[in-house]
Amino acid sequence: MRDQLQRIQRWAERRLPALTRYRRPESLPIELHRRRIYIVPSGFGIGFSVLLLVMLVGALNYANNAALLLTCLLGAASAASMLVAFRSLDGLRLSHIRAGHAVAGQAIELTLALDSSRLRNAIRVDLGGSSIAFAIDANTTAQVKLLLPTVQRGWQPLPRLRLWSSWPLGLFRAWSWLHPDQSVLVWPQPEVAGPSPHAPADDARHMRLHRGDELAALRDYRAGDPQRHIAWKASARHDHLLVKDFEQPQSRPQWQLDWRQLSALDNEARIARLARWLNEAQAQRCSYSLWLPGNEIASSSGPLHYARCMSALAQLP
Amino acid sequence: MxxxxxxxxxxxxxxxxxxxxxxxxxxxxxxxxxxxxxxxxxxxxxxxxxxxxxxxxxxxxxxxxxxxxxxxxxxxxxxxxxxxxxxxxxxxxxxxxxxxxxxxxxxxxxxxxxxxxxxxxxxxxxxxxxxxxxxxxxxxxxxxxxxxxxxxxxxxxGQAPTSLPRALLPSLALSAAALPLALLAFLLVPRLSSPLWGAPTPEQARTGLSDSMSPGNFTELLTDDHPAMRVSFDGAPPPANLRYFRAYVMWNFDGRSWRYLDTRYAKPQEPAPLEADSSIQYQISLQPTRQRVLPTLDVPLQAPAQAILQPDREVLADKPVNDQLSYSARSALHYRLQPTLDERSRRLGLRLPANFNPRTHALAAQWRQRYGSDDAAIVQAALTLFHDGGFRYTLAPAPLGRDSVDDFLFDTHEGFCEHYSSAFTVLMRAAGIPARVVTGYQGGYWNKLGEYLLVRYSDAHAWSEVWLAGRGWVRVDPTGAVRPERVSLGAAAAAGDQLSWYRNDWLQGLRNHWDIVNRWWDQGVIGFDALRQRGLLTPFGIRDTDTATLGVLLAISSVLFIAIGLAWALLRRRTRDPLRDALRELERKLARMGVVRRLAEGPQHYLSRAARALPDQRDELARLMSSYLELRYAHDEPSPESSRVFQRAVRDFRVAGVVK
Incomplete structure (x- = not known):
């Protein structure tokens, strides 16, 4: 059923480009304007107008002018709510989309930045099956977080997303399709289990994890220093706080992860294994370097380094 | 999906x-x-x-x-x-x-x-x-x-949180914005001239005047302060003592109650002949009564539209008044009604049930003997009796027995209009003078601001008409003999000490002013029916507005409202950026001298280029540039003060000299 619907939709987009012209990818920022906001009565709106019709006929039949006035008021308010619904989308601007990190198969977190010059309530975003409602204050930017499911590693273009609102009364649905020309990078999924990376022999004795607890010197306290590093006894002898300065031991393992070592495996398996090794290295806080065809990353450590390596893996052909 | x-x-x-x-x-x-x-x-x-x-x-x-x-x-x-x-x-x-x-x-x-x-x-x-x-x-x-x-x-x-009262405010704003369209639709939605299904269930309205009168059944009515009708006159209103609105003329008396029978004659009769020299034109807007009777001032010359003048010149509408009804009529205040009385009417006007009220019959016979054939003297004698016989006006009289008129005349001596009119009429009939009871309204409050007479249910009244040779039917109000202010001031004033504390003068005034608003509502909104709608465009020269015209008007004006609404919806307030506006102005000035800003050119590059092109004003342009760059990029939001200084500097900037 759903497949059929999607086929019909694809056919419609092919045959009726005029209807779907805003569905082609376009670059950010995207500002909604009257030519791309559509509005139809919701199911509740249709039901409500039937009720209004019944009330109208009843009031006319019983020649009850007060009831007629009330019905007219309710009808006019409903009609006015259509304009309010339109206005709650008109002028809304999607300025940028920031993507988080996720491995293939997990949902990736997207942060949509939407700005508005006036207060808007009950704006909703649908993207890839998830939906979220939010409000924007006047002259502010709303950061809307959404989860997008991913399937495989690499650049994944964003699907079209829908901004819609049934504000204020739920009688009308105003919506607009946005198709940002942007892709998110999905990291490869690491293999579940496998051999450890081959460690150089001279590093073997350093494999024990070092906590870096060799005291080097005392220095003045700087904001942000952990409290447990304060040398209380030494500080008592001075008029300011002193902090124990630790030296990073040079005995941390050095991993050299190399694409070429895994020549026995096929491409994706290699990538999965390297990804797992990267994870392990990151978990053990050791430094590592990564060699990939056409991309050599020097040895380093830390989350930035990890992200760089994973992204490099993700972008392999 | x-x-x-x-x-x-x-x-x-x-x-x-x-x-x-x-x-x-x-x-x-x-x-x-x-x-x-x-x-x-x-x-x-x-x-x-x-x-x-x-x-x-x-x-x-x-x-x-x-x-x-x-x-x-x-x-x-x-x-x-x-x-x-x-x-x-x-x-x-x-x-x-x-x-x-x-x-x-x-x-x-x-x-x-x-x-x-x-x-x-x-x-x-x-x-x-x-x-x-x-x-x-x-x-x-x-x-x-x-x-x-x-x-x-x-x-x-997903909406910003608000307090409960504040949550109601936007709905108020929405309703207020929708009000003009609602009013327009209200005016122009074509009304049905007849209901599509069922008869509208009659309203549980006020009791109103009834077509029978027995002692005590007016009490509820006389304490009901709701408007019964509103009357506006063409010209001056009649004096207070002539504001009698006749509704029912009652001939039949069964010893206890008077009844109105509109089938007194087998076939429709001509209204009784009327001789009158002057008349008065007026409009009445009547609250729903669910009865056919339309009260008219004294004796009407003709029936209003969709109503029939009955033999005794009372008016019955074609169908019961279930909704507020407006009608206009013309009446005579000084007249001779039915100068010659036919035999049948005379018999009816003298008929009394047998074996009731013996003492009343005796008194009447005694008067007849004393005054001979002078009917007017007998009428006067009865009025004198009411005036001097120790009678009291009260809305809470003692109950009466089988011979109600005897009890009232000789024992209790207290009652209000219906007791007096009933007793008087019985007395007259017993004395051989044709007489009948008339009920309706008397008095009313003249609303100066609205220039109309407000008649309340409490103004309901009953009086008598006696037929005197040569004068026809003459109105006699026996209640007036007991309590003249009932006729000049109204029932509430006459009741005097029985008034509730809240009927103060100022409160009464307030109520009367409030009544103007109610009248406007009743006439303008509730009474806006198919007939009034057809006359909607009379001021614009269209005498009869039919459904098609109304539909077209509704469509046109709805489009107009939609256009206004769309204009509002599409309105985009320009973001106020004085700095950018000032720079634009500078660009225009420089462009006149041939230094046009390129599409992809930043302000710094552009102004530097301008300074090179206009060497005479290099310093000034450099100053403008540096202050612009500072205002734009050094702060998140330039202060309005400094923006104004920059604006003034741009305005004072004059391009001098000729560029080669």
Whole structure:
């Protein structure tokens, strides 16, 4: 059923480009304007107008002018709510989309930045099956977080997303399709289990994890220093706080992860294994370097380094 | 698509406490508006149910279990059937609707439930107007829309939190914005000239004048201060003692009550002949009475439209007055009515039930003997008796026995208009003078501001007409003999000491001013029927506005309103950026000298280029550039002061010299 619907939709987009012209990818920022906001009565709106019709006929039949006035008021308010619904989308601007990190198969977190010059309530975003409602204050930017499911590693273009609102009364649905020309990078999924990376022999004795607890010197306290590093006894002898300065031991393992070592495996398996090794290295806080065809990353450590390596893996052909 | 599933789920989402509170408020309002015509125990039970549900949901969200809900539903239907006999019709229908609405709240947990509840509440609000379409009721019902609309707003997810009173404000604004369109639609929606189905159920209106009169049945009427009709005159209003509005002329007396019979004659009769030299034209707007009689000032010359002049020159409309009715008529105040009396009428005018009121008959015979054939003297003797015989005007007289007239004339000596007119008429008939009782209204309050006469139910009155040879039917008001101020001031003033404390002068004045508003409402809104709608465009030269014209007008003006609404919706306020505006102005000035800013050129590059091109003003341009760059990039938001300084500098900048 759903497949059929999607086929019909694809056919419609092919045959009726005029209807779907805003569905082609376009670059950010995207500002909604009257030519791309559509509005139809919701199911509740249709039901409500039937009720209004019944009330109208009843009031006319019983020649009850007060009831007629009330019905007219309710009808006019409903009609006015259509304009309010339109206005709650008109002028809304999607300025940028920031993507988080996720491995293939997990949902990736997207942060949509939407700005508005006036207060808007009950704006909703649908993207890839998830939906979220939010409000924007006047002259502010709303950061809307959404989860997008991913399937495989690499650049994944964003699907079209829908901004819609049934504000204020739920009688009308105003919506607009946005198709940002942007892709998110999905990291490869690491293999579940496998051999450890081959460690150089001279590093073997350093494999024990070092906590870096060799005291080097005392220095003045700087904001942000952990409290447990304060040398209380030494500080008592001075008029300011002193902090124990630790030296990073040079005995941390050095991993050299190399694409070429895994020549026995096929491409994706290699990538999965390297990804797992990267994870392990990151978990053990050791430094590592990564060699990939056409991309050599020097040895380093830390989350930035990890992200760089994973992204490099993700972008392999 | 996934999104449609997500949308369906959105309707199933549970509602939050704010939406539930607003929904409860709406339902409470509906219940309050309907409670005047619901039995008190049902209102109380429903109110308790509402309160309990609200408390219960505060403790824990969740539907009320089915084993509790179904018995309640059965109980409600049973209660309605016990009270009204069935579940159809206006009263039982509305009782059932309000009950179902409250019960709906018991199972309201999701957005869909709440929306159904609000739609139903809107309908119930409208149904409240079927019982009372007065100004206040309508305004209160319209205010009832506010929590209803606010509930619908509160059902939308993702909105900035507000306090409960503030949640009502946007609905007020929306309603206010919708009011012009609503009024226009109200004016132009074509009215039905006849109902599509069923006859409108008659309103449980005021008792009004009835077509029979027995001692004591006026009491309720005389204490009812609601407007009965409003009269505006072409020219000066008649003096207070001539403001008699005749409704029923009653001939038949059975010893206790007087009855009006419009089938006195087998076939339709010509109205009684009338000789009059002057007449007065006036318009009456009559509140619904559910009777056919149309009160007219004294003796009308002709019947108003869609009404028939009866033999005694009383007016009956073609059908009962179920809605407010306006009619105009012309009446004579000084006249001779039926100068010659036919034999049948004479017989009817003298007929008295046998074996009633022997003492009255004796008194009449005694007078007849004393005054001979001088009818006028006998009338005078009766009035003198009422004036000097120790009679008292009171709205709470002692009860009368079988011989009611005897009891009144010789024992109790107290009563009000109907006692006096009845006793007087019986006396006259016993003395051989044709006489009849007339009921209607007398007096009224002249509203100076609105220039109309307000006649209340409490102005109901009964008097007599006697037939005197050569003068025809002559009005005699025996109550006036006892209490002249009844005729000049009205029933309430005549009752004197029995007045309630609240009928103060200033309060009375306030009520009379308020009545102008009510009159405007009754005439302008409630009385705006198919006939009035057809005359809507008379000021613009279209005498008869038919349905097609109304439709076209409605379409045109709706388009107009839609255009206004769209203009508002599409309006985009330009973001105020004085700095950018100032730079634009500078660009225009420089462009006149040939230094045009390129599309992809930053301000620094552009102004530097301009400085090179205009060496005479290099320093000035450099200053402008540096201050612009500082204002633009050194702060998040330039202060308005410094922006103004820059603006002034740009305005003072003059391009001098010629560029090569």
């Amino acid at each position: 996934n999104s449609s599933i997500a949308r369906r789920k959105a309707v199933e989402l549970p509602i939050d406490a704010r939406a539930f509170d607003l929904l409860g408020l709406t339902m409470a309002l509906v219940l309050g508006l309907h409670s005047p015509h619901l039995p008190w125990w049902l209102s109380l039970a429903l109110a308790l149910t509402l309160g309990w549900r609200w408390w219960q949901r505060r403790q824990q969200t969740g539907r009320v279990p089915r084993w509790l809900k179904l018995p309640l539903l059965a109980l409600l239907v049973l209660a309605v059937i016990v009270q009204y006999g069935n579940i159809f019709g206006r009263e039982p229908g509305s009782a059932l609707a309000v009950g179902l609405l409250i019960l709906k709240l018991l199972e309201t947990e999701t957005v869909r439930d709440a929306r159904v509840g609000i739609s139903f509440a809107c309908f119930a609000l409208m149904a409240a107007l079927l019982f009372d379409q007065g100004l206040i009721a309508t305004v209160v019902v319209a205010l009832g829309l506010l929590p209803a609309l606010a509930t619908l707003r509160a059902l939308e997810p």
